[in-house]
Amino acid sequence: MKQKRYFLADNELPTQWYNIQADMKNKPQPMLSPKTKKPITVDELSQLISREAASQELNFSDAWIDIPEPVLEMYRYYRSTPLVRAYGLEEALGTPAHIYFKNESVSPVGSHKLNSALPQAYYCKKEGATNITTETGAGQWGCALSYASKVFGLECAVYQVKISYNQKPYRRSVMQVFGAQVTPSPSMSTRAGKDILTLYPNHQGSLGTAISEAVELALTTPNCKYALGSVMSHVSLHQTIIGLEAEKQMEKAGEYPDIVIGCFGGGSNFSGISFPFMRHNILDGKKTRFIAAEPESCPKLTRGKFCYDYGDESAYTPLMPMFSLGHNFRPANIHAGGLRYHGAGVVVSQLYKDGLMEAADVSQLQSFEAGLLFSKAEGIIPAPESCHAIAVAVEEAKRCKETGESKVILFNLSGHGLVDMAAYDQYLSGSLTNYTVSPEEIEKNVGNL
């Protein structure tokens, strides 16, 4: 009997997150305060986000951080998520590779984002906040934070990138069902939004812009904290629950991955599936490959510059040492809204610089081609973001077919695409296109960073 899915019992669920910063030989360079340009402190950072999240962000010594019991209790509603052996995909490809995916799409809100939304909302509430605000692209993060806010009794305001607000109206509805207030960004409700709309009246929004608006709202509203869905180290920390579970589940399957793949926007789901395995590369001499799958139209790792840059368009956030396309880079309107971000997280950037991981870029058409193949083979329609990870997994599996190797490939299915069917429609009708970025455009944005 071929076993297809692996779960963990409640008492096998991880009770700690893994903090790779403690084990990194080269620590990331410090983030700098946007005001003083000096290394930022927990005190400064906690003006914006919860103190606990700020402490985690700057924790370089504790490899293991306890998951608070109220968060664990909520995790038990949907975790462990299944580790699935993709027999259907293997057969469709005729590959000797063993392909596994971690199915984060079965979380209540349809993606991995809830893993960090829950602790962030919990910490804010515990520290006395009444309101929480954030940005969202495709809406996965916004949905997750809206629900987590409801769980812990916070009011939630979300700035959604305008193009996604219009492309994916259902995600807005999901946030509203959970009681959140949703504003398309750039909006006239913040100074950052007004400034951008004055310069570019038809601005379709970007994560960088929406972050500016949310940060401004948090800094100018009493008892209001900001929460971010990716990029920052504490978000990656929370997402390690994915890889920690996968590690135990792979053990049940009697295998260990040769290649681990995640799609890449700011880094949260990639980090989540990768870091627990990467720790064995760092500490135990394992040789697993880690591949970040990013869109060709927003190639911060493969073609960006390592430099200090802001996380948002209006330069409100700390300066971060990261691979970036420039905080004024305006990504094309691809359907993978969650990957339309100019920079890579601080930790991932350092790991990439140190050669501990790789990156690959995927065109929009290639991503949907892979998504369609996966849908037919496995019956699950992947989010446009997740299609990028699948595309790289398919490439690696095809390579195994050529060489005859039975490599073990693990990728993260970060979310489902049921709210993104308009994108599949366009792909099926042949009206979807690729977007490339010229070297000149990249240089224009990163040249003076």
Added chain:
Amino acid sequence: MKQKRYFLADNELPTQWYNIQADMKNKPQPMLSPKTKKPITVDELSQLISREAASQELNFSDAWIDIPEPVLEMYRYYRSTPLVRAYGLEEALGTPAHIYFKNESVSPVGSHKLNSALPQAYYCKKEGATNITTETGAGQWGCALSYASKVFGLECAVYQVKISYNQKPYRRSVMQVFGAQVTPSPSMSTRAGKDILTLYPNHQGSLGTAISEAVELALTTPNCKYALGSVMSHVSLHQTIIGLEAEKQMEKAGEYPDIVIGCFGGGSNFSGISFPFMRHNILDGKKTRFIAAEPESCPKLTRGKFCYDYGDESAYTPLMPMFSLGHNFRPANIHAGGLRYHGAGVVVSQLYKDGLMEAADVSQLQSFEAGLLFSKAEGIIPAPESCHAIAVAVEEAKRCKETGESKVILFNLSGHGLVDMAAYDQYLSGSLTNYTVSPEEIEKNVGNL
């Protein structure tokens, strides 16, 4: 530690379906051939559907039917589905009741429908069919059969009720991603469709009409079989996998349900969750209550007539002894498209007549009110159909609050509503309305049956 979810290990999964027809004291009256008006035979029925499904339909002696290994193998991709203790909902209601739900929404296509699509497609393929055709309302069944056809290598053609085709374009896209051909019904591609459009040029479609079209296509196309997503006994049989799992999972939770609830269109998900428990009422003297939750606008059980009626608008199907609103009844355009069917399955109709189960009707607004409450409490957005089951569960839980009883309530969450957000939008904006049916309208349709 409060356990929230209960799963079964692969070796605990049921390997047989439960056929309640064998245990019923009063067997259902025979279905009649539409041509001869005599009890239909397996030979006659298998001109339309697979022979194996036809045999199951008329099997009144075997209480247990083996699930074929290739179907079991596919079940293992998504089954067992979780049994969830709804602590969040209990808390929101302040009820002493213990509320559980079986979460069928985590199936690859988002609903319970795959449980019957897989065996039906498998049987058709095994018996030499190359094509399969069906109707679909909201699209849950169409998505499931499209995927199951892909799995077993059949071409699939789906007639989708026109109002749903327009209301829920994403479901059409899902079917197309799985390679199915989707036609809005009534269409000009069949005689049945043409006849209806000639009489009513703006006909928005109904399940009864779409069935006529699919049946006509199957009967006039070589190597093409028809598959139905509800109503018939073999569909209910396949869906008993839900209740059989739930029974074992409830045992793990150390409880047994006092009340079992399912929403009710033709009966498949209600039967699936109920029959395995009902067997203990029939055989072991248990006193569990079973409640079918139907929409106020399509009240076949609470206000229909028990009579012989056709399953489709054009009277192509066998005559079935059932509670019906008349096969020409045109249900209002409620968002719970899967419940817009005029009749109840043969087995359920007999059980209801014999007092082994109850029925309750739910208004559209009440259903969405319950759905919203559930979304906020549990983080899962239920399908409009499933909202009806939730509404009845909420009512029963509130009754427990009044009486102080800790009853154990189990309902089936038949699917998620992520592709139905337009309906939630309307509810939130206050533009959704109720639809009632006048006694005259019912009498007009069932009067001369």
